[in-house]
Every structure is written in C-alpha cells, then in structure tokens.
Amino acid sequence: MKEVKKPKKPLFYYYGIVLLVLLLFNIFITPRLMLARIVEVDYGTFMKMTEEGGVGRVQVQNEQIVFTDKEETTIYKTGVMDDPGLTERLYASGASFSKEIVEQASPLMTFLLSWVLPVVVFFLIGQLISRQMMKHAGGANSMMFGMNKNNARVYVQSSDGIKFSDVAGEDEAKDNLKEIVDYLHDPTKYKEIGASMPKGVLLVGPPGTGKTMLAKAVAGEANVPFFSMSGSEFVEMFVGMGASKVRDLFKQAKEKAPCIVFIDEIDAIGKKRDGQFGGNDEREQTLNQLLTEMDGFEGAGGVIILAATNRPESLDPALTRPGRFDRRVPVELPDLAGREAILRVHAKKIKVADDVDYTQIARMASGASGAELANIVNEAALRAVRDGRQVVTQGDLTESIEVVIAGYQKKNAILTDKEKWTVSYHEIGHALVAARQTDSAPVQKITIIPRTSGALGYTMQVDEGNHYLMTKEEIENKIATLTGGRAAEEVRFGSVTTGASNDIEQATKLARAMICQYGMSEDFDMVALEAVTNQYLGGDASLACSAETQTKIDAQVVELVKRQHEKALKLLRDNRQKLDELAKYLYEKETITGEEFMRILNA
Numbered sequence: 001m002k003e004v005k006k007p008k009k010p011l012f013y014y015y016g017i018v019l020l021v022l023l024l025f026n027i028f029i030t031p032r033l034m035l036a037r038i039v040e041v042d043y044g045t046f047m048k049m050t051e052e053g054g055v056g057r058v059q060v061q062n063e064q065i066v067f068t069d070k071e072e073t074t075i076y077k078t079g080v081m082d083d084p085g086l087t088e089r090l091y092a093s094g095a096s097f098s099k100e101i102v103e104q105a106s107p108l109m110t111f112l113l114s115w116v117l118p119v120v121v122f123f124l125i126g127q128l129i130s131r132q133m134m135k136h137a138g139g140a141n142s143m144m145f146g147m148n149k150n151n152a153r154v155y156v157q158s159s160d161g162i163k164f165s166d167v168a169g170e171d172e173a174k175d176n177l178k179e180i181v182d183y184l185h186d187p188t189k190y191k192e193i194g195a196s197m198p199k200g201v202l203l204v205g206p207p208g209t210g211k212t213m214l215a216k217a218v219a220g221e222a223n224v225p226f227f228s229m230s231g232s233e234f235v236e237m238f239v240g241m242g243a244s245k246v247r248d249l250f251k252q253a254k255e256k257a258p259c260i261v262f263i264d265e266i267d268a269i270g271k272k273r274d275g276q277f278g279g280n281d282e283r284e285q286t287l288n289q290l291l292t293e294m295d296g297f298e299g300a301g302g303v304i305i306l307a308a309t310n311r312p313e314s315l316d317p318a319l320t321r322p323g324r325f326d327r328r329v330p331v332e333l334p335d336l337a338g339r340e341a342i343l344r345v346h347a348k349k350i351k352v353a354d355d356v357d358y359t360q361i362a363r364m365a366s367g368a369s370g371a372e373l374a375n376i377v378n379e380a381a382l383r384a385v386r387d388g389r390q391v392v393t394q395g396d397l398t399e400s401i402e403v404v405i406a407g408y409q410k411k412n413a414i415l416t417d418k419e420k421w422t423v424s425y426h427e428i429g430h431a432l433v434a435a436r437q438t439d440s441a442p443v444q445k446i447t448i449i450p451r452t453s454g455a456l457g458y459t460m461q462v463d464e465g466n467h468y469l470m471t472k473e474e475i476e477n478k479i480a481t482l483t484g485g486r487a488a489e490e491v492r493f494g495s496v497t498t499g500a501s502n503d504i505e506q507a508t509k510l511a512r513a514m515i516c517q518y519g520m521s522e523d524f525d526m527v528a529l530e531a532v533t534n535q536y537l538g539g540d541a542s543l544a545c546s547a548e549t550q551t552k553i554d555a556q557v558v559e560l561v562k563r564q565h566e567k568a569l570k571l572l573r574d575n576r577q578k579l580d581e582l583a584k585y586l587y588e589k590e591t592i593t594g595e596e597f598m599r600i601l602n603a
C-alpha cells in the first residue's frame with residue numbers, strides 16, 4: 001500500500017539509536033565475551049608455576065600479570081606484587097615474554113561480535129516488542145505503529161448470501177435498490193443513454209429495520225464484493241489516520257470494482273462540521289477525505305457506496321449534496337403487512353405449528369422493528385424448547401411478544417390481596433374506557449400477572465389496520481384511556497396509588513405533542529413550538545419558544561389531560577356495575593382475552 005504514509009521519524013533518530021547500542025555493546029559486552037576464558041589465580045600459584053617451569057608466555061602489566069601455561073590451553077591472571085627478582089626467575093624458568101597475551105580474535109570474529117551481533121539483537125528485540133504491542137492493541141490500532149492495514153471486511157458473494165427475498169417488506173426500498181443491482185449487472189444499458197448511477201445511496205431509518213440487510217442483499221443480488229465498515233471504525237486517535245483508512249478502503253474498492261462499499265452508522269464521521277473552535281480535527285479530516293474520494297471516482301468505476309444512519313439530520317450538507325449521497329432511501333418501521341412478512345421469513349427458520357395466525361401476531365406487535373420481530377420469533381422458539389415441545393405454537397408467539405414488550409413473567413412476585421384488586425381495577429379501567437370510546441382500538445388481552453419490567457399488569461390494545469394519521473379525537477381518546485386506570489382506582493377505592501406513573505408519562509407526552517407539534521390547540525394555531533431532533537431515535541423534541549409561551553403550554557397540557565381524566569372518570573362512573581363485574585372476573589382469572597372482555601361488557 002504505497003499510499004499509506006507512515007508517520008516518519010527523522011533518519012538520524014534511527015542512526016542515533018543504533019550507534020548508541022553499538023557503543024554500549026562495545027564497552028560492556030564485547031570485552032567480557034573475550035575475557036571469559038581468563039582464569040584468575042593468586043600470586044602464590046603464579047610463583048609456584050614459575051618455579052616448576054609451567055609458565056608459557058607472560059606479560060607484566062601495570063596492575064596485573066597475564067600468563068599462560070606451557071601448553072597455552074589456559075590464560076591466567078594475577079595481581080602485581082613487589083617482587084624484585086621476578087623477571088630473572090621467569091627468564092630462568094623458560095617463560096617467554098610476550099606483549100599481547102590475550103589473543104586477538106580474528107578480525108572477522110571481532111567485527112561480527114562487536115558490530116553485527118548487536119545490530120541483530122537490537123533488531124530482534126524491536127521486532128518482538130512491536131509484535132507484542134500490536135497483539136495488545138488489536139487490529140484497529142495497529143496503525144499506531146505505522147502498520148496501516150485497512151480492516152474493511154471483504155464479503156465475497158457466496159451462494160448462500162443474503163438476497164432481497166430474505167428482506168421482508170420494505171418494498172419501496174427494495175425497488176429503489178433493484179435499480180442499482182441492475183446497473184451493476186449491466187452498466188452499458190445505462191451508459192448508452194447517458195444515465196449515470198448515483199454514487200452514494202443513504203439508507204435512513206430507525207434501528208433494526210434492515211438497513212444492513214438491504215445493503216448486503218444488494219451485493220448478494222448483484223454478485224459483487226461487499227466492503228463493509230462502520231463509521232466509528234474510521235475515527236482514530238491520531239489526526240489523519242481515519243483519512244488514510246478512507247483512502248485505503250477506496251483503493252481496495254476500486255481494485256475490486258464493480259463492488260459495494262457499505263458504511264454503517266455514517267453519522268459517526270459525517271456529522272456536520274460546525275466550525276467551532278477546537279472542533280474534532282480527526283473526524284473532519286476523515287470526512288473531507290471521504291468527500292474527496294467520492295468526487296474522485298466516476299460512476300463508471302462501478303463502485304457504489306451505501307451508507308446507513310438513523311440520524312440523517314445530523315449529516316453534513318456536503319455529504320448529502322447531489323453527486324455524493326444523492327439518493328436517500330427511507331427504511332421505515334414495517335406496516336402490518338410488512339410485519340407479517342418479516343414474521344413469516346423468520347418463522348421459516350424454526351418449526352411452527354400449522355395453525356399459527358401470523359396476521360394476529362403482526363397486529364399485536366404494532367410498532368415493532370424487523371429486529372424486534374426476529375427476536376420475538378426466536379423467543380417463541382426458546383419458549384417451546386423450554387416447555388419441551390417440538391413446534392412453536394401461537395401461544396409461544398403471543399407470550400414472546402409480551403416478553404419483548406413487558407419482560408418475563410415474575411414467578412415469585414407476591415401481591416397482597418388489596419394490591420391484586422387494585423391492579424385488576426386499574427387494568428379494567430383502561431380497557432373499559434378504551435372500549436366505551438368508539439374510536440379506540442379493541443382490547444386484545446388484559447393480564448394482572450406481574451412482569452420483570454415492573455409492570456404489575458397491562459392491557460394490550462391492537463390496531464385493526466394500518467394507521468398513518470391520527471385525528472385529534474383519537475389522540476384525546478388515547479389520553480383518556482391512559483388516565484382510565486387511575487380513574488378506576490379513584491372510582492372504586494377513592495384513593496390513588498403509584499401504579500399510574502407510566503400512564504402519566506405517556507399521557508403528558510401525547511398532550512404536549514398535540515399542542516407543540518400537531519397544532520391542535522386553539523391558542524397557538526399552526527405554530528411549531530417544538531423541534532423534533534431525533535426523528536428515528538425516539539423522537540426527542542426541544543422547545544423552541546419563549547418562556548411565557550412555555551408557561552402557557554404547561555397550563556394547556558394540564559388542562560387537556562385533566563379534561564380527559566374527567567371524561568374517563570365519568571365513563572367509569574356510568575359503567576360502575578360493569579367495572580366491578582369485569583374487575584372481579586379479571587381478579588379471579590388473572591388473564592382474560594379481548595373476547596371474554598367484550599362478552600361480559602355486552603352481556
């Protein structure tokens with residue numbers, strides 16, 4: 001990878017280190033290696049050897065005497081003593097006086113020992129350390145040590161790759177992407193007419209709606225390599241590293257063209273450059289590199305970039321302008337038919353009883369994403385195994401929806417009798433208010449078995465069909481239904497409990513949205529008082545109005561909820577007898593279905 005620039009250190013830095021090591025080696029190690037063969041003896045031994053004529057060669061130095069035996073197998077040394085007659089005695093013993101006893105190793109050996117060996121040792125240690133560090137730092141950070149390797153995974157198409165048929169629902173998104181597949185198959189058709197494909201396609205939608213799956217399916221259908229990387233993988237500790245990763249990715253992609261490059265969570269690098277002091281340099285450089293790369297190749301190259309995000313509003317306008325990510329494909333939460341299709345796709349992987357009613361399950365799981373539906377099917381299969389059954393039944397699926405919504409049943413939660421009555425009234429209150437208001441969805445199921453999420457009971461309502469618009473009355477009725485639980489407690493017991501906190505939260509949210517977002521109050525008409533910041537991630541909103549207006553909004557919210565609460569109270573008082581009857585039935589049965597409820601209500 002030529003393009004990768006390693007962080008360069010000045011050359012003298014390396015030479016300096018090598019030189020230092022050589023010096024140290026020569027000062028401390030080499031002499032020791034050479035002197036290793038020398039035996040130190042006391043002066044007496046030396047005198048004795050001289051007397052016996054055992055000394056071969058001798059050298060008297062200032063501080064020591066070095067000598068060998070006659071056979072010159074060993075070199076000895078000893079200290080110098082005041083010994084006047086020594087020279088004569090030595091001469092008499094037949095020792096020869098030598099200038100250099102410690103034999104010089106051969107010049108080649110010396111060179112190897114003192115110059116080559118240290119370099120080799122130094123090099124090996126360096127290698128070892130850097131390998132160790134790399135192992136610890138993991139693949140992504142290996143760039144710190146100059147080893148820049150892109151970790152875009154290459155998915156080369158295999159026969160069992162994901163196809164469009166594996167992605168249920170999302171027909172609009174699929175239609176949109178089919179064109180790209182077609183282009184990758186046969187670009188000439190498009191070139192003849194002069195049409196060019198969009199370079200980038202942005203898949204936007206809430207989490208778990210199948211964006212990654214769709215991107216993989218495009219690669220699978222087109223039978224081309226699929227490079228996948230998450231936006232956060234580009235963000236590195238050092239400025240310029242992410243940019244070099246981008247360069248690398250595109251280089252690889254161009255070599256493999258036609259191909260698909262998929263960048264998940266692109267908002268991690270594509271966030272608006274706000275130009276504030278001390279902005280994120282690294283991210284901005286990475287983004288700039290991405291922009292440059294996208295300009296750099298022409299559609300003819302056959303590299304198509306797909307990117308996914310659930311925060312499209314936070315993307316830099318330069319990224320979304322025509323010529324870069326110029327096509328935006330919404331991948332929304334599935335509608336009723338979509339949910340049913342997704343359930344069927346996932347149910348194919350497990351053994352399901354023949355009589356399972358997917359439509360009903362899909363209806364119960366309103367608002368669930370593809371990922372949640374996949375989870376629901378899997379939970380059902382797990383439940384079947386737990387109960388020792390061979391196939392998954394309708395009961396497993398409904399129960400697993402409840403598990404996903406409200407958590408597992410709490411086996412050991414012991415409610416007092418009074419509490420159980422309270423919960424019964426509370427839940428029947430919701431259901432009764434819902435049922436008595438014509439526009440509210442019918443009740444599917446009511447239960448007072450506590451769940452691990454903390455819910456002591458709940459009423460499951462189901463929409464009959466798809467709902468895209470809600471009227472003002474419908475929202476009001478919904479608020480009334482939410483207050484119905486508390487209202488029932490008041491009607492029956494004359495006091496209230498903490499059980500309604502979640503209802504209160506939801507009711508307030510709805511009421512606030514009516515006033516601030518939907519223009520459903522007389523006072524403010526069609527003025528937006530709130531700006532939704534995260535459309536796909538829970539839809540958080542921030543107020544955009546003066547403090548006085550806020551005060552008014554608060555007052556209106558209170559008034560609105562209060563009115564619906566009154567309505568619920570009135571409804572329940574009017575149906576007091578049914579309320580008691582149904583609550584008793586629920587208290588005894590603990591779980592009742594929508595039909596049972598309606599039967600008693602209409603009796």
Ligand code: ADP
Nearest residue numbers: 167168207208209210211212213342370371374
């Ligand atoms: P996203 O990228 O939008 O967050 P994914 O594509 O990673 O979501 O989807 C997560 C999982 O959810 C998938 O592996 C798949 O099992 C399931 N899923 C989501 N949408 C669909 C769909 N339309 N059809 C089938 N399965 C889906």
